[in-house]
Amino acid sequence: MIRTVLTQMIYLFATRLFAWLALLCRSTAAKNAEILILRHEVAVLRRRISVPRP
Structure with missing residues (x-):
């Protein structure tokens, strides 16, 4: 163990x-490109989240 x-x-x-x-x-440049890609992924994921119903 x-x-x-x-x-x-x-x-x-x-x-x-x-x-x-x-x-x-x-x-x-590679670090900046990765940051841009990650920001885009976050933006796409935020668009996919729907508002929760009460």
């Missing part, structure tokens, strides 16, 4: 570390 938890923690730490390193290597 402890070995499983430890393995999961190491895996989570490693994936977060590699994601952080990949983010550091990206250009500013």
